[in-house]
Amino acid sequence: MLPCRMTENPDMAPIGERAYYLSLALDARRALNAIRGFSRGSEPSDELKDSLRSATESLRAIAAHESLYAKLSPEHYVQFEEIQTLREVSSSIDCVALLRTLESLLSEDSSAAAAADLTSARKFFRALESRALHHYYDPGSHETVMA
């Protein structure tokens, strides 16, 4: 959830673009499918590494209370909706532990990643996919497909 003061102050009310939530859900799904392949013994794919890198960099910035939206860098989630959803999901998890997990999966010897790391990463991306779809299905956001 957004901090209460943000939603109470009309200036601070965020505006959601529906398609970007779907885009985030598809990103998370890509990561989950790559994790599925990896847990069955495949080499970590480029897709998995890209997904892990985006999530890691964005989580790091959020943990450091940096403004992400204005930066627009391919290493991060770039859309406002993606960043806000990531903030929501990260507020209910141990970010430091998750960052450690994602970094271990990104490391050179990721093939030795513990099953617990994969479970933890899977849990995070499922939460991200689910939250993004929740916003996507918000009936009030329907008209934002177009501009």
Added chain:
Amino acid sequence: MPALREDLRHDLAALYAFIDSITSEIGSKRSFAAYGPAADSFFEFVSGLADRCKDYISGWSVADPEEFEDRRGELSTLRAAWQELHVLVKPTLDADTLQAPLAVVDGLVRRFQEVPACAGTTFAIFHTSDFNYAEVRTTSLRPIIEKFANIIPSPPSFPPNLGLIGMPYSQGRTAFANCLVAHEMGHYLYTRLPLQKELKSRIDSAVQAFPNSEEKKSEYRDVIVQKLTIWAEELFCDLFAVRLAGPCYTYAYIEAFDLCVILDWDGKLSDDRLLGRLEFYDKYPSHIYRLQQQAIFLRESPWWDHISNARQGKSPSRSASLLAQVIPITPELHVKSNPRHGRLISVLDPVLSHVRETLGKVFNGVDDEFASFSQLNIHIHNYLAAGIVPSTINMRLGVGKDDTYIAPASPVVLLNSGMDFYLNHMPDLITSIPGEDLSSFERRLHWLRRLEEWIAKALEDQSLEGEAGSVDSGALGN
């Protein structure tokens, strides 16, 4: 796992049926309606993607609860992706060649293709039920489709350079209102420019200078930067449309949003009605602010002399007079009228100068068409006053029999000259026809429709001439 397997099969069958219902609709409507190549390529893409997706989910199996959990989530995401496409298919099917204002939009697309960054772009038209023109963010749709590719094996590619533009279903027969499509074309271009990144950076720096430290916190700053960036995009698209189409865009904008309402009996700004219309919306600056920016932009262009009738020594039309009167509205009044957004508005000024600078680069080398308009406007008016379609304008060079040449009138010239005639000369046209009644709205509507048809026909004739000169079938291929 039999129960889980059956549950998944049930849900997969539901998704399969949903995808099938979309493609069936496409097949059914395309069997009797005709579409331009842009719309056809969109339908081909959707049908191809549906086939790949159905093949993909047909091969799913569930070995354990973990896999069920995984596939169930994937199914949900695929369904959402199909819902996204579902929104676009029906309104695009509704806008077949008999329903869409193809001549006007085709003319504007041809103009759009003259912009160096936009050559080769095509637009499929769809209908909206709102009285609103809309551009589907194909720039967000395209990455979504590419993300499909990471899930569904061998999906078709989204057609390159394809834009999707929505227009109100009721406006198919109009010409002048559809000049508003130029704004939506601006959205298409905007996301292909580095402008958004530049604007965010400038806005972020300005927000950091705000005295209120609360607003500098990352979450708040993101929200403020997003809001200002969205406003700046709308303003970019307005100014893009003005530069692309000329003042006919602004006149169509005034009429669509009934902005002459702020003029009183004497044609002067009514303070009461003005003050009630200065408040910004969450996603848009106020219409008056947007109109003011368009007026300022036009004042810096060669069109302004004609708008203000400075050279002709005539009084400007009511819409032109409105343009001149909104220019002096002070920034302080905008800020004061926006208790919610006041300090954000103050950031827009420096942002707008960057927007204007960018537009200068985008249109570098693109003729604003004013010289041609100045030369042909009076002749086009003479044609229209005589009820003649101004497809080809015969110009006289001298008194000799053969001292004539045919001057081509571009879409920009035709639309602006037609709009100029509509704003200034409709009463002359109607009263010149024996038996016509200027006070009859029905007769005014009749002659307005005729005028729009003459302009649309002239645009269509041009498009056909273009086809004859090349194998290309026009911007929309209709």
